[in-house]
Amino acid sequence: MVMSETVSKHKLFKTINERQLMKNIILVGKPNSGKSLLFNQMTGMRQKVANFPGVTVELKSGQLGQHQLVDFPGTYSLKSLSKDEELAIEKIHEAMHNPKTALVVCNLDATRLESSLVFGLQVRDLALQHNKGVIFALNMIDEVQRFGHQIDTKQLSKDLGCAVFALSAKTLIGLQEFKQALLDAVEHAEDFIPATTTEPEQAVLENSRSLSKRYGIKADVVLKRQNRIDDFLLNSLFGGLIFLLIMFLLFQSIFTWASPLMDAVEIALAEAASVVSSSLPDGMVNDFVTDALFGGVGSFLVFVPQIMVLTFVIGLLEDTGYLARAALICHKPLSYFGLSGRSFIPYLSGHACAIPAIMAARTIESPRKRLITMMTIPLMSCSARLPVYALLIAVLIPDVQYLGGVVNLQGITFFVLYFIGIVTALLVSVLLNKMTDLNKDKADMPFILELPTYRLPHWKPLIHRILTSAKQFIRRAGPVIFMVSVVIWVLGYFPQNGELQSSYLAMLGQWIEPIFEPLGLDWRYGVAILVSFLAREVFVGALGTLFGMENADENISGLAANIQTDGLALGAGIGLMLFYVVALQCVATVATLKGETGSRKIAWGLFLGYGFLAYCLAWLCASFI
């Protein structure tokens, strides 16, 4: 007793002691200069890295030795133009006043010294005013070497009055030394206070120009390849066509590339189900395992490959640098709807998940366009809707191929559903724009976008991302689906051991049926829709359990086949699909909207508004198709 007390006291003492010794190292720099990749390499964390400016929009800290390294959103200057920059700058100032901040690591893109140094010198001067140490990381040195160029870091370090480390976060050149140097520098940070005097603002610009002239590569050399590729991809004639083609292939691929994998998962699950059910004695346990577990949870696992393909394709676009071009191509068309070209990026990532997409809208300069973008992102068909679409398409749309299998009708339907989501978002944007249009445009922030260099995607982080997406998908919805399946199964199984139509659930179902009757749907769909307000994927799991129970005598065939046998009217089915396109059935999204817009009214207003619209659309389809 006494012993354990002293031990815990000792421990407590130690943690307090460690806390005091723990210092912060902040990692700042121009957007897209490789900060997050460097951060990942130093801390072993997995922050998102992609090839366009404005990927990181929140601070993130990780462990470096016994200290904290903090990854910042990129910013071009200490005067902000957009929300993510504002946040970064505010936090930089906070860090400067914080006695725990030991060092400022300023990340420079060695291939673009001039533009990196503008911010770099501003930060250096700010750190000098606050007596903070500064270290420059000359990142992307691998690319500089590829151009056959040398940067004299010793001399540059003298000119900057700060330590400079040439390194590559990608090929790991110089990374080990840099890490060690950082850990050493934290211990005597006062030695790293810039050995310069503060300069007037204009001098910063002239200084960065002359430094880059002395040390940097010629811009024409660096930009040559990028400009050649742009000649093709941004061509006035073909640029738009290429864009449309890429988008079409993106959505088509989700369906066509994934379907063999999905079939494989489905077959494997059916195999497993029949093995398990034949090895269990007939009765309640067997029914539970086949219907609730394999029927409910299994029918949702089938869609994991699709999530992976979607992540792969979006990841590919993000890593190459094409996204910034897409934003440029879309700027003019989107501006007719009151949006910015930058809205394109959150819109696209909204097809994976609305939550990071709403955060990503922080990079949109104009506050009004940012708000409208955030409010319409929930209309992008996120991956949680994929299982629902795929199931309903498999039920309603015949599997017909055109052009020798390149295009198929089910894939096209998929594309159309995504497209309807996008079109609805644009229409809502116009509406919102009309409602808020009060001559505010005058002070609106303009569209200025840097086009990054093209890069080959790095396969390792890409594969990691794909696997993470699958894991997250399962982890997020899996437990909910499991629980819902169990509850539905229990309610549906009793009191008459397996007679669904006379179960407790059916009794409850009669209550809600009137709501869904106008949509041409019976109570089983009603139950599935209601529980899918927990998470959209639950719809599939719930239907899987319900239909599994109904066809208890057959072996598990696919859920789609079960629904087809049962019969679902075309109008009601299409209405159901549209319902899922429009409805905002995601509590986490509502919470994020509330946080990012700062308004509970907007968040819940959207929830109700989209819900109402969804219901009306479904009703129209059910009545008139």
Place this chain on the structure above:
Amino acid sequence: MTLWEIKKKQTALVDGLDPTLVPAVLQRLNEMGFASGQGIKCLRRSPLRGPIVLQLGDCVYSLEQNIANRINISLS
């Protein structure tokens, strides 16, 4: 003339910025290198009066019309 009137492949020198621009934008443009005497090159024009693409310093930027026509240049 303004930057909006530049044609593809033309190079020019920046003369100055419209002083009535929002201060934050003015400052940002200045930091990007839109300062008198700096050379720029127009890489492309987009259809439908979309943003222009230009090379300035070591970066390629795209700017929309309402900002490009407030930057004064002279062809070189």
